[in-house]
Amino acid sequence: MKSFEVSERKLAESSRYLAGGVASSLRAAMKPTPLFVSSGAGSRVRDVDGNEYIDYLLAYGPLILGHAHPVLTAKVHEAMQQGYTYGLQHDGEIRLARRLTEMWPSADKVALSGSGTEAVMVALRLARAHTGKTKIVRFHGHFHGWSDAIFTSFPSPDMKLAETSGETDEVRPGTSGQSRSSLQEVILLPWNDPEALENVLRARHAEIAAVITEPVMCNNGCIAPKPGYFERMRELTAELGIVLIFDEVITGFRFGPGGAQERLGIVPDLTTMGKAMAGGIALSAVVGKLEIMNLIDRGTVNHLGTLNGNCIATAAALATIEELTLDDGAAFREMEQNAIRLADGLRILLRKHGLRGVVNRTGPVFHLMFIERDEVTTFEEFAERDAGMYAKFAELMLNEGVLVRPSGLWYLSSVHTEEDVTLTLASADRALSVLTAINRKD
CATH class of the missing domain: 3.90.1150.10 (Aspartate Aminotransferase, domain 1)
Incomplete structure (x- = not known):
C-alpha cells in the first residue's frame, strides 16, 4: 500500500x-x-x-x-522573455486567431478569453444579441461551466449533488448560493431525443435564442450522439432562427484539428473551446459565423477580460497546435x-x-x-x-x-x-x- x-x-x-x-x-x-x-x-x-x-x-x-512538454515549455519561456501580458495587442493574437479560422469549420472570427466558463458566457450573450430572444435550451448531463446563468444540478460523483433526469419544467441550481432567477431562461431537455427537441423548438422558437450542446456527452458517460440526431438539430435550429452552439471545451483539440464538428460533419453557428487548446495554460475561445461575431466588432456585445489573449496563453496555444498537427x-x-x-x-x-x-x-x-x-x-x-x-x-x-x-x-x-x-x-x-x-x- x-x-x-x-x-x-x-x-x-x-x-x-x-x-x-x-x-x-x-x-x-x-x-x-x-x-x-x-x-x-x-x-x-x-x-x-x-x-x-x-x-x-x-x-x-x-x-x-x-x-x-519540452517544446511547449520552451515556447512559453521564450514568450515570457518579452513580457507576460500587455493589456495591448500583439502578433500572437493575430496568429492564433488566423490559425483557428483555418482549422475550425465554424470559425469565421475568434474571441479569446480565459476559461471555458467565460467562453460559454460570451457565446450565450452573442446568441441572445443576434436573435433578440432570451431562452437557452441545454441538456441533462452536459456541463457548460459554472456561471449562474447555465450551471444546473450536475449529478456526478465529483459534484456530489442530487440526480435529475428526463424532461422537467424545474431547473435546479448546481450549487448553494446560486441565483435561482438566473436559470429562469434555461429550458432543460433530455439529450439524444430528437422528438423532445423538435417538440420544444417548434412550440417555443419565438423565445429560444440558442441550443447549446456538447458534441459528445463526455462528463457523463462519454455518450455519442445517435445517428441523425445532430443533423436534425442543425436543420431545426437553422429553420427556426435559433443559434446552435457546440461546447467543444472538452472535445476541441482532442477529436482532431477541427474538433468533434469536423468529425461529425456538422457546422454550428458558434463554438466554445478551451482545456486542451493551450496544453495546460489558461485559455479559451469562442469562434463563429461572421454575422454573429461582428456583434463584438460593432460594440453591440462587450467582450471583456484583463488577460484575454495574453502573450503566454497565445504562445502556448500556437505551440500546442503545432505539436498536434505535425506529420x-x-x-x-x-x-x-x-x-x-x-x-x-x-x-x-x-x-x-x-x-x-x-x-x-x-x-x-x-x-x-x-x-x-x-x-x-x-x-x-x-x-x-x-x-x-x-x-x-x-x-x-x-x-x-x-x-x-x-x-x-x-x-x-x-x-x-x-x-x-x-x-x-x-x-x-x-x-x-x-x-x-x-x-x-x-
Missing part, C-alpha cells in the same frame, strides 16, 4: 488557509486523500510522498501534450489508437473478473462505469451506474500507481505510450481482482 502521509499533512495545513483545502471543489472527491504534487513529466506525475503515477486525469483534460496529425492517431487499446483491454478485464460494466469511448476519451447493462446510450441509463464502486476502483488504481478521475472519465495524451497502456492494464487487472473480493465480502 502506498503512503499518502505527506499529502494528508499538507491538506490539513492547506485547509487552515485555503477554502476547502483545495483550489477547486472538484478535487476534493479524490480518495483516500486529495494528492499534493511535487512534479510531472510526460505521462507521469509524482506526489509529495514520492509516489509516481501514470496520469489519465491530465488536470481534468487540458494536458493533451502531457506534463512539462499530418500523427499525434491524434496515436492518442486514439492507445485509447482503443486501453478501452478494449478494460472490457476484456471486466469479463475476466465477472463484473458488469461498460466502457464508452469516442476518440481519445472514454468513460468506464460499473452498471448492469450491456450498453449505455442515454443519460438516464448512465444514472444507473454504481458510482461508489467506481470510486473504490479509482482508489485501488491509485495504489497501483495509476491516476484516474473518480467519476470514471479517462483522458489520454499525445505522450502516453503502448508501455503505459500495458502497465495500466496490469494494474487494472490487480485492482479488479481486489474489487471483486471486496464485493464478495459485502
Whole structure:
C-alpha cells in the first residue's frame, strides 16, 4: 500500500488557509486523500510522498501534450522573455486567431478569453444579441461551466449533488448560493431525443435564442450522439432562427484539428473551446459565423477580460497546435489508437473478473462505469451506474500507481505510450481482482 502521509499533512495545513483545502471543489472527491504534487513529466506525475503515477486525469483534460512538454515549455519561456501580458495587442493574437479560422469549420472570427466558463458566457450573450430572444435550451448531463446563468444540478460523483433526469419544467441550481432567477431562461431537455427537441423548438422558437450542446456527452458517460440526431438539430435550429452552439471545451483539440464538428460533419453557428487548446495554460475561445461575431466588432456585445489573449496563453496555444498537427496529425492517431487499446483491454478485464460494466469511448476519451447493462446510450441509463464502486476502483488504481478521475472519465495524451497502456492494464487487472473480493465480502 502506498503512503499518502505527506499529502494528508499538507491538506490539513492547506485547509487552515485555503477554502476547502483545495483550489477547486472538484478535487476534493479524490480518495483516500486529495494528492499534493511535487512534479510531472510526460505521462507521469509524482506526489509529495514520492509516489509516481501514470496520469489519465491530465488536470481534468487540458494536458493533451502531457506534463512539462519540452517544446511547449520552451515556447512559453521564450514568450515570457518579452513580457507576460500587455493589456495591448500583439502578433500572437493575430496568429492564433488566423490559425483557428483555418482549422475550425465554424470559425469565421475568434474571441479569446480565459476559461471555458467565460467562453460559454460570451457565446450565450452573442446568441441572445443576434436573435433578440432570451431562452437557452441545454441538456441533462452536459456541463457548460459554472456561471449562474447555465450551471444546473450536475449529478456526478465529483459534484456530489442530487440526480435529475428526463424532461422537467424545474431547473435546479448546481450549487448553494446560486441565483435561482438566473436559470429562469434555461429550458432543460433530455439529450439524444430528437422528438423532445423538435417538440420544444417548434412550440417555443419565438423565445429560444440558442441550443447549446456538447458534441459528445463526455462528463457523463462519454455518450455519442445517435445517428441523425445532430443533423436534425442543425436543420431545426437553422429553420427556426435559433443559434446552435457546440461546447467543444472538452472535445476541441482532442477529436482532431477541427474538433468533434469536423468529425461529425456538422457546422454550428458558434463554438466554445478551451482545456486542451493551450496544453495546460489558461485559455479559451469562442469562434463563429461572421454575422454573429461582428456583434463584438460593432460594440453591440462587450467582450471583456484583463488577460484575454495574453502573450503566454497565445504562445502556448500556437505551440500546442503545432505539436498536434505535425506529420499530418500523427499525434491524434496515436492518442486514439492507445485509447482503443486501453478501452478494449478494460472490457476484456471486466469479463475476466465477472463484473458488469461498460466502457464508452469516442476518440481519445472514454468513460468506464460499473452498471448492469450491456450498453449505455442515454443519460438516464448512465444514472444507473454504481458510482461508489467506481470510486473504490479509482482508489485501488491509485495504489497501483495509476491516476484516474473518480467519476470514471479517462483522458489520454499525445505522450502516453503502448508501455503505459500495458502497465495500466496490469494494474487494472490487480485492482479488479481486489474489487471483486471486496464485493464478495459485502
